[in-house]
Structure formats: C-alpha cells, structure tokens
Amino acid sequence: MEVIIGILEEGLVYAIMALGVYITYRILDFPDLSVDGTFPLGSAIAAVLIVKGINPLLTLPIAFLAGGLSGILTGLIHVRLKVRDLLSGIIMMTALYSLNLRIAGSANLPIFSKSSIFDNPLLNRIIPDYFRPYLVLAILLIIAAIMKLILDIYLKTRSGYLLRAVGDNDTLVTSLAKDKGTVKIVGLAIANAYVALAGSIYAQMSGFFEVSTGTGTVVIGLASVIIGTNLFKRMPLRATTSVIIGSILYKACVAAAISFGMEARDLKLITSILFLLILVVSHDRKRRVKANA
C-alpha cells in the first residue's frame, strides 16, 4: 500500500511537469531541454523562500512565474536570436544550473524541519490523524487536477487555438496575421511555468533542494507524454488526462525495476532504458513530420 501511495505521489508531481512537456513536445513540436533546468529552478526558489519563512503556498505562484520567465528566455533565444530549438534549450539548461546554485546558495538545501504545503500548523490542526498517510496524495491530486483543468480550458481559448495552430501548421498562423514567434514564446512560457511549479512542489515533498534533481527531467516528461498519449490513443480520454496517467505508469515502471533488484544509483540508467523501450514500442522515434501532411 505504501509503495502504491509513493508511486502515485511521485507520479502526480511529475505529471504536472509532464503537462508542461506535453505543451512543448506535442503541441508546439519543440524539443525543449531547458526543462532539466527549470524543474530544479522551481525547487531552489521554493526552498530558499521557505527557509526565509515565506508562506509555502506563496512559493507555488512565484515558482510558476519564474518558470514562465525562463521559458520566455528560451523562446527569445530561439525566435529572436534564431538559434535552433534544441540548442536554445541546452543553452538555458546549462545557464540555469549555475543560476540554481546561486539562488539556493549551495548544491543542496534541506527544508525538512520547515513548514510546507504538505506540513504546516494549519493543516496539522484540521487534518485528523487517520487521514495523515493520504494527505500528501490528496493535496497533489487537487493541485494536479486544477493544473490540468486550467490547461484544458486554456487550450480552448483563442490564444490556446493559436498555440495549437503554430505547432500544427505555422504558415496558417502567419496567414492569420499573427507573429508565429510570439506564439511559440507564449507556449514555452506556459510549459516552463508548469515545470517550475512541479519543481517547487517536489522540493516541498522531498524536504530538500538538490541541484542534480533536474538531470533527466525532460526524459521523464517525454516518457510520460509518449506513454500516455500512445497508450490511450483510441480511448475517449483528453490528452492531458492521458499524460497524467502516463506519468504515474512511468513511475510504476521505475518502481518495478527497482523492486527487481536495481539500486537507486541505477535510476538514471533505468530511466533512459525505459525511455528507449517506450520510443521503440510506440514508434515515436522520428521527429514528427513538419510538412503538415
């Protein structure tokens, strides 16, 4: 039971991040590697603010905005400076590594003893003891559901339509008298805001900031998106829902691998082998054809 709750918790935190990756990879068709930097950016911001005694709940919107800003920078590098998509992400990812160290002040920053969105005086007063083991899961479920709903609604707005159009056929966006570059920047901002939000929640859940937690984030995100959207392709599920389920399934796979005798230090190896397996099985190896065919 505990194992299952653990998987669900991890799965849900990473699901919020995967929603961001869904925006860049599936909607924008932009392989954004800066995610590896924006996830710990969210963690670093949350950890520092909490150490400073700021209300943990407030760290979420602040991390969200910081992630958005980072996404805007990636977008500007790509659109205005005309750097290739992959390279723009790598540049931001590398820069963010140092920036995250600067923000946190050290490579790891424990916040175990501090209050968080999962553990604070208010919650301790109103939550009965028997519900305690499910508290983290319940809170994560609420946040993930809200973030999913917001994304669903956004994708139905005019701005959301334009975002979908730019990944689908950017010539049409130009025909609609809109600058496709700006639309891409908006998409990257939203995506990275989601990722940083997930990072800030992750730090509060695990009780520390660790600069290397970001490594491999993009792979986890991509794996979740690809598992989710391919597995439930024929089911009447919204893509965002599939991505969340995909993320939980992915974490379950990793947990299974560990229970079969792999060690925690093998984690990244498991991550990449699993990802390769998923790519091969789902035939998602090639980049989607841009020709709108």
Add this chain to the structure above:
Amino acid sequence: MLKLQSINKYYNPGTVNEMCLFKDFSLDIDEGEFVSVVGSNGSGKTSMLNIICGSIPVDGGSININGKDITNIPEYRRLRSMGRVYQNPAMGTCPGMTILENMSLADNKGKSFNLRLGTNKRRIDYYRESLKTLNLGLEDKLDVPVGSLSGGQRQALAMLMATMTPIEFLILDEHTAALDPKTAELIMELTGMIVREKKLTTIMVTHNLRYAVEYGDRLLMMHQGEIVIDKKGEQKKGLKVEDLLDKFNEISIECGN
C-alpha cells in the same frame, strides 16, 4: 491598389550561383481586378507573390498598397488585409484541429487572440451555412479533424478560411495544381464565385492556361522575371489558349529548347 515599383531581386547574391530574377520589375494592379498569371517554371510567378506577401525580402524597389509603402512591413502584418491560398492544400488549414476549430481560427483573424473561448457558439450556424455552399458535405463533419479530409476538401476549406474575414487582396498560388481535374474545376468555380461575390482584388498564379483565359479580367504571362504578355478588358476576352501556347513555344525556341 497594388504597385510594385522597380523591384530588384537576386538569389544567392555574391556567389557564383548568383541569379538575377527581377531587374527593375514594375506592376500596377487596380482595385477589383482579377489578374491571372501564367509562365513557365522559374519565370518568377511565385517569387512575385512571395514579394507581395513579404515571405521573401527584395533587394531594391518598393511595394505599395493603397498608397502605403509596405516594403519593410513583416509578412504577418501584411497578411492582415490579404488572404493567401497555397498550392499545397495542407498549408491553408491545421490538420490536427477540427473543421469547426479551423473555421473559428479563420473567423478570429484580425481580432485579438485573447482568453475568450476559441469557438463562438453563436457563429456555428454561420459556419455551417458557408460550408454548405461548398457542396462537399463538410457541414456535417464539423468535429472531424481536417487532417482526415481529402486534398480537395481541404483546399475548399482553405479557400473559405482565407476569404472569411474582410480582406482587400486575395492571392492564389497555383491553388488547383495539386488537385485532380474534377476537384480543380470545383475549386475554380468556387474561386470565381467568391471573388465575384466579395469583389476581391485577386492575383491567381496558374499553370492551367484554360483557367487563365476563362477566369479573371487581366492576364499576365511572365518569362525570366519579365512580363511578356499583359492583356486586359476586351483584349483579354479575345485571348485564346492557342495564343498563349504560341507565345510559350516562341519563348522556348528563344531559349534554345
């Protein structure tokens, strides 16, 4: 209306492959004119359209629309008052979005793409009505992704979308070239209807000499970046496909083919 003034355009400038396409190229198009443009491959037809739309920069000269110099205005801003339909039927629509969503996108052109709902429910009946004029049964497929439609259906939809909001200028870039003869005929009829109805100033590039002769009230033939035939009004009405073919042959012989 549209004025191209002494346009210069080079490809690969400064290299051994330098090629001068337009040298001192000028063209005037009046309000409400329907111009068909023919010419062999490489004669500069599509480059001319790209220059008008701002998809490619010019190396000299100016482009004016209604007296306003638009030479340095980016493509997406020029297209606010222009509609363009491409040769590839996939270019004018979003394959992953439904017909309804595509129509809504086109309907919002010129408005701000803000956080209002993308599809205005009160407009759905209007979309259905205009799709009905195509006679392709698309009005019953509003929730079908455009990617699963045939090329002809997509091109018809693209045509509708390009002319949905008020535009001053319609640009047709070999828009029937990728379609089978029957569908091409259908799209041409639709084009004629829309252009007449909305009184659009139109430039149509085509390889189909019959369409060029039948449609439009002015005909241009281009060759190596120059206009070799320019007929309008009564002169254009008297023009036959054979006349154009003769000119084509004459040009080819000059080129040594």
